[in-house]
Amino acid sequence: MSYWFCRMPAVGASGAIFGLVGSVAVFVLRHKDIVGGGKEDLQHIAHVIALNMVIGLLSNGIDNWGHLGGLIGGVAASWLIGPAWKHESTSRDGKKLFIDSAPMYKLLKNKRVPKQWK
Incomplete structure (x- = not known):
């Protein structure tokens, strides 16, 4: 998403971290009974995503498109091939x-x- 929507696309580990966060969210949603409901976990994940997106909007040089792309990619991959x-x-x-x-x-x-x- 960074490549498509950002004037100066960036690369880095933060997009991959967002992908892992999205993957964990899908795992928790799928396995609520195994992880004990998962409501608190999902709230923590939502807070982390929201906080990082706000920091990205308020700071120069942070590519939120890369973060969003990583998040969507992690969710999609985990939904399709995750357990x-x-x-x-x-x-x-x-x-x-x-x-x-x-x-x-x-x-x-x-x-x-x-x-x-x-």
């Missing part, structure tokens, strides 16, 4: 067994998929 665990059953020794139902598996449904992915 989407669903409780399938419980083993004899009491351990919960999960299956991964990330959207990429549905996209690959008509393709030849290794058995361990199903």
Whole structure:
């Protein structure tokens, strides 16, 4: 996004950090039951994003387009290929067994998929 929308595009690690933050947000949203609801986590993530975007708007030389692009990229990648665990059953020794139902598996449904992915 920096390349497309900024007069002086920048590169740096901050866009990647925003991507990781977006990825964590998707993970927490998908696995609310595993992470204990996730409401506080999502509020913290929203505060971090908002604070950094405001700092970027108030400071020269900070590329918010890069931050926004990283955030969107992290959310999109995590939604598509990130884990989407669903409780399938419980083993004899009491351990919960999960299956991964990330959207990429549905996209690959008509393709030849290794058995361990199903």
